[in-house]
Amino acid sequence: MTRYTGITALVTGASKGLGTAYARELARRGARLVLVARSGDALRRVADSVREEYGAEVTTEVADLAASDGVSRLVAALDRRNIAVDLLVNNAGAGAVGPFLGSPQDRHIDSVELNIVALTRLSHALGGKMVARGSGGIINVASTAAFQAMPYQATYAATKAYVLSFTEALAEEFRGSGVRVMAAHPGATATSFFEGTTAALKPAFTDRPETVAARTLDAFARGAVNAYPGRTGLRAITWATRILPRTTTTRVSGRLNRALGLDQAHDISTPAPEPS
Numbered sequence: 001m002t003r004y005t006g007i008t009a010l011v012t013g014a015s016k017g018l019g020t021a022y023a024r025e026l027a028r029r030g031a032r033l034v035l036v037a038r039s040g041d042a043l044r045r046v047a048d049s050v051r052e053e054y055g056a057e058v059t060t061e062v063a064d065l066a067a068s069d070g071v072s073r074l075v076a077a078l079d080r081r082n083i084a085v086d087l088l089v090n091n092a093g094a095g096a097v098g099p100f101l102g103s104p105q106d107r108h109i110d111s112v113e114l115n116i117v118a119l120t121r122l123s124h125a126l127g128g129k130m131v132a133r134g135s136g137g138i139i140n141v142a143s144t145a146a147f148q149a150m151p152y153q154a155t156y157a158a159t160k161a162y163v164l165s166f167t168e169a170l171a172e173e174f175r176g177s178g179v180r181v182m183a184a185h186p187g188a189t190a191t192s193f194f195e196g197t198t199a200a201l202k203p204a205f206t207d208r209p210e211t212v213a214a215r216t217l218d219a220f221a222r223g224a225v226n227a228y229p230g231r232t233g234l235r236a237i238t239w240a241t242r243i244l245p246r247t248t249t250t251r252v253s254g255r256l257n258r259a260l261g262l263d264q265a266h267d268i269s270t271p272a273p274e275p276s
């Protein structure tokens, strides 16, 4: 898939942030859209906006992908509407921030359910249909966090390491099938990812979602298996983490996250962690 004109792209997590940017960029490049998230009103606002600006054909589907039946209900709705997805953008993702024990167990499990289980279920359900048709594509949104353990984002980074490994394996399995698979590894991007927590991204060190989305789609069109759609130098950082001892990269990552105050971060709804 080197062009997006006339294809049907399903974007998860399209109600805000990077997902909205992917939706807008795909519409700008001529794709039909299926937008998925939990917030129906926000989804409809995005849909109205891309219809108005790009004349795109847009369908919205409200789904909680972290719920056990979230993906099956979504796939059933697509089947009922006879929607064949040509490009799946597994973008929806979330993660606890702060000391591992400072977040309730379910906060970590919800991140695993969304970032790993839902992504895997959708890749199987929709990827299987693509392989049967002999054409299609899957873009899994991972992160530069995939390349090293991250103290104070332990579960989140581990889920992204899964996405990296899973995507590379699937790209090889599907080689020659007409279906391509790519992992995108953005760096810090200016979205509401940390909304509801005391953590915050430093604006000076964040990329624009629109830039990340455009570079992701360009990389997929070029046939990349891994894309680094953020600012220059991000890819070099991931190479460094692959060369250095893992204890070193984890130690450095922990030091960086402490410098960002993530060792004191917590959900606004939960008490501050005990000083370490």
Ligand SMILES: NC(=O)C1=CN([C@@H]2O[C@H](COP(=O)(O)OP(=O)(O)OC[C@H]3O[C@@H](n4cnc5c(N)ncnc54)[C@H](OP(=O)(O)O)[C@@H]3O)[C@@H](O)[C@H]2O)C=CC1
Residues within 6 Å of the ligand: 012, 013, 014, 015, 016, 017, 018, 019, 036, 037, 038, 039, 040, 042, 063, 064, 065, 066, 067, 091, 092, 093, 094, 114, 141, 142, 143, 144, 185, 186, 187, 188, 189, 190, 191, 192, 193, 194, 201
């Ligand atoms: N921002 C960053 O710095 C970086 C982000 N990433 C990755 O990019 C992706 C998008 O993140 P970003 O845009 O920043 O995050 P946001 O929190 O801004 O957006 C997350 C999106 O996912 C949706 N979502 C959350 N939970 C669920 C759920 N259970 N079921 C369905 N949809 C859900 C949200 O919609 P709703 O609440 O309406 O359901 C929203 O549309 C994620 O995979 C993230 O890990 C990677 C690297 C850097």
Ligand SMILES: N[C@@H](C=O)C(=O)O
Residues within 6 Å of the ligand: 142, 143, 144, 145, 153, 186, 187, 188, 189, 193
């Ligand atoms: N979501 C971002 C915060 O850590 C990332 O993946 O880098």
